[in-house]
Amino acid sequence: MSRASSHALKRPPVPVPSEPAGAAAPDFPELAVAIDRERRRGRGAQSNASGRYEAEARVAFDDGWQSLDDLPPFKTTVSLDTARKVITRNDSPDIGFDRSINPYRGCEHGCIYCFARPTHAYLGLSPGLDFESKLYAKPDAPQLLEKELAAPDYEPRMIAIGTNTDPYQPIERERKIMRGILEVLERTGHPVGIVTKSALIVRDADILARMAKRNLAKVAISVTTLDPKLARSMEPRASTPPKRLEALRRLSAAGIPTTVMVAPIIPALNDAEMERILDAAAHAGVKEASYVLLRLPLEVRDLFREWLMANYPDRYRHVFTLIRDMRGGKDYDSQWGTRMKGTGPMAWMIGRRFEIACEKHGLNKRRSKLTTDHFVRPKRAGEQLSLF
Numbered sequence: 001m002s003r004a005s006s007h008a009l010k011r012p013p014v015p016v017p018s019e020p021a022g023a024a025a026p027d028f029p030e031l032a033v034a035i036d037r038e039r040r041r042g043r044g045a046q047s048n049a050s051g052r053y054e055a056e057a058r059v060a061f062d063d064g065w066q067s068l069d070d071l072p073p074f075k076t077t078v079s080l081d082t083a084r085k086v087i088t089r090n091d092s093p094d095i096g097f098d099r100s101i102n103p104y105r106g107c108e109h110g111c112i113y114c115f116a117r118p119t120h121a122y123l124g125l126s127p128g129l130d131f132e133s134k135l136y137a138k139p140d141a142p143q144l145l146e147k148e149l150a151a152p153d154y155e156p157r158m159i160a161i162g163t164n165t166d167p168y169q170p171i172e173r174e175r176k177i178m179r180g181i182l183e184v185l186e187r188t189g190h191p192v193g194i195v196t197k198s199a200l201i202v203r204d205a206d207i208l209a210r211m212a213k214r215n216l217a218k219v220a221i222s223v224t225t226l227d228p229k230l231a232r233s234m235e236p237r238a239s240t241p242p243k244r245l246e247a248l249r250r251l252s253a254a255g256i257p258t259t260v261m262v263a264p265i266i267p268a269l270n271d272a273e274m275e276r277i278l279d280a281a282a283h284a285g286v287k288e289a290s291y292v293l294l295r296l297p298l299e300v301r302d303l304f305r306e307w308l309m310a311n312y313p314d315r316y317r318h319v320f321t322l323i324r325d326m327r328g329g330k331d332y333d334s335q336w337g338t339r340m341k342g343t344g345p346m347a348w349m350i351g352r353r354f355e356i357a358c359e360k361h362g363l364n365k366r367r368s369k370l371t372t373d374h375f376v377r378p379k380r381a382g383e384q385l386s387l388f
C-alpha cells in the first residue's frame with residue numbers, strides 16, 4: 001500500500017528560495033514549503049503553513065511509498081459557524097465604523113494580500129491555503145441580526161459588511177445569507193455600508209436601490225488593477241476588473257452611492273495604475289474614491305513574500321524597499337493613523353497623486369451620508385403575542 005503522508009513535526013528547517021538574479025533581496029524570513037502547483041491551482045497562497053498558535057507544524061513529505069503529486073487538490077469546504085452573535089464591535093479610531101458583520105469566515109477570493117488571513121489562525125487553521133478553502137458560513141445571521149437589533153438598548157449606527165471577509169464571495173450565490181441580512185436591514189430601516197470585490201452584489205441591487213432612496217445604503221468596490229494577468233494571480237477568484245467596473249456602473253445607475261477603493265496600493269506593482277483605475281471608475285458613474293496602502297500584518301507578510309518571489313521575482317527587492325520606505329523601515333507598522341496610508345516621501349507622493357486624480361475626475365466632491373432616522377426596532381419574540 002502506498003502513502004504520501006502529512007505528519008505533525010517539530011517546525012523543520014525550511015528551504016529558502018534563491019534570490020532573483022541581480023536582486024539582493026532584503027533579509028528573507030524562513031519561508032514555508034510551497035504546495036505543489038496542481039494542488040493549489042486557482043488559489044492565491046503558495047503554502048499552507050500552520051497558524052501562529054500551533055505548537056507543531058504540519059508538513060507534507062514523500063516517505064518513499066508514493067509521490068506527493070498524488071495528494072488531492074485543495075477543495076473548498078464550508079462548515080457552520082455557530083457564533084450566537086453576528087454584530088462585531090470595534091473601537092479603532094482610524095476607521096469610519098464601530099460595528100460590522102461577516103456572514104462568512106475565510107474567503108474563497110484568495111487575495112494574497114488579504115489582511116483577514118491571520119484570523120484563520122484563531123480556528124487552528126492556516127492563514128495560507130486553508131483561509132481560501134476551509135470556509136465557515138453563518139446561515140442564521142439574518143435571524144441573529146434581527147434579535148440583536150430588537151434589544152431595547154440597541155442604538156443604530158451604520159453596520160459595515162465586507163470589511164474583513166467578502167460577503168459576496170462565490171458561496172453566497174447559493175447560500176444567500178447576505179441577501180437575508182439586507183432584507184432585515186431594509187425592513188428595520190437600518191443603514192449599511194458594503195465593501196466587496198464581487199460583481200454578485202448586483203443581484204441585490206433591487207434592495208440596495210430602495211435602501212439608497214432612504215439614505216440607508218452605500219457600496220464600495222475595490223479595484224486593484226486593470227491588468228488581467230496580475231488580477232488573476234493576485235486575487236484569483238474575485239470578479240475580474242471589467243466585471244467590477246461594470247458592477248459599479250450598474251449600481252451607480254440604480255441610484256446607489258458607490259465608492260471605488262484602490263486598495264491595496266502595492267508600490268512598483270500596481271501603484272502606476274491608480275490614475276487609470278480612478279478614471280475608469282469615474283466613467284462608470286462612481287462619485288467617491290479612497291485608497292489603502294498594502295498592509296502586511298502577521299502571516300500575511302510571508303505569504304505575500306512567497307507569492308511575489310514566485311510571480312514577480314525581478315521586482316521583489318524593489319517592492320520591499322519601497323514598502324519599508326513607507327513603513328518607517330519595517331515591512332509593516334500597525335500604528336493607528338498611519339497604517340492605512342504609510343509615511344515618508346513615497347507615501348506622500350501617492351497621496352498627492354490620488355488627490356490630483358480625484359480632482360481631475362470630479363471624485364469626492366461630496367460624501368454620501370447615511371441616516372439612522374428610519375430605524376424601527378423589530379419586535380422581540382413574544383412582544384407581538386402580548387397584544388392579544
Ligand code: SF4
Pocket residue numbers: 107108109110111113114115116164165166196197235238
Ligand atoms: S475579497 Fe477581501 S476578504 Fe476576500 S480574500 Fe480578497 S481581500 Fe480578503
